[in-house]
Amino acid sequence: MQPIALSRPMNRRLQKLTAAATLPTIAGCTGAQSTLDPAGREAAQIAELFWWMVGGAIIIWLVMVVLAVYAIWVDPERHDPRRTARFIIGGGVVFPTVVLTTLLVFGLQLLPQLVAPAPEGSLQIEVNGLQWWWRVRYPGDETNEAAELANEIRLPVGEPVQFLLQSEDVIHAFWIPSLGGKIDMIPGRTTRLTLTPTRTGTFRGACAEYCGEAHAHMNFDVIVMERPEFDAWLEHQRQPVSKQDEPLLQKGRELFLSRGCGACHTVRGTNATGRTGPDLTHVGGRTSIAASVLPNEINDFHTWLTDTDDVKPGVLMPSFHMLPEDERGALAAWLEGLQ
Ligand code: CUA
Secondary structure (H helix, E strand, O other): OOOOOOOHHHHHHHHHHHHHHHHHHHHOOOOOOOOOOOOEHHHHHHHHHHHHHHHHHHHHHHHHHHHHHHHHHOOHHHOOHHHHHHHHHHHHHHHHHHHHHHHHHHHHHHHHHHHOOOOOOOEEEEEEEEOOEEEEEEOOOOOOOOEEEEOEEEEEOOOOEEEEEEEOOOOEEEEOOOOOOOEEEOEOOOEEEEEOEOOOEEEEEEEOOOOOOOHHHOEEEEEEEOHHHHHHHHHHHHOOOOOOOOHHHHHHHHHHHHOOHHHOOEOEOEOOEOOOOOOOOOHHHOOEEOOOOEEOOHHHHHHHHHOHHHHOOOOOOOOOOOOOHHHHHHHHHHHHHOO
């Protein structure tokens, strides 16, 4: 049998094709939303299980290729039927049973660690899934007001955090690939997830259960910070908004209250107390708007108000393109100013 000889241009084309196919795969292994670049204790355990499985699969595949080549090359007359039968039972029954049982035991012993509740006194965060955004709440206590925000979660590094997850409409799934596994959010039930971030940084979370038209636009940002920085941030989130003196911002505030925005949105420190949409108290200080669809600049608020359905097809918030341009400008400036 002769190896297939490729002409030089064909060889080069094959190299380019291989590079084109491999590069996106390798690039996908890192970044803010990668299970293979863990930034949390739980994600690291899942990644370890993955790599053992990949390593095992590659070794078994290589052995199978060698055997297949051997079977093609060897003279069929030279096969001893009894030896062959033993080989088939060993390789086809005993070997897979041993390998799969080992993998099962390895995977199962990880489970109790992955579903264990966080120790008493750990930080608790309530997250509710809604079509198509995330309500995030840091409960209050005797001395502190609760803080509510949307589509953004901040965590202190190196501490286990207890998530209490619910849904207000259909089934969603809460997933921060860099920090750990995913878990369903089921209407009428509270599911729990413990995550322990091990390094600071900005990561991305996503809804991992198809939940309707804008499912693919139901994401959130996760920022892992040092403890003192996190405490300062949370303390600020617990505060209501303060009054701004600038005329444009005052106009934005008045419009927000007079145009009915407060029927759906809460801005603590104003008369807006709606619960249908996200709490916008410090929305200008968030990393993104519209569940991680747009960055957070004045222009983005303007685009959002003008064309909600273009930016996020299916979104329940109506578009406010009918408002005069200067009113949308003032609203965008005020919202961006809510730091
Ligand atoms: Cu929520 Cu998919």
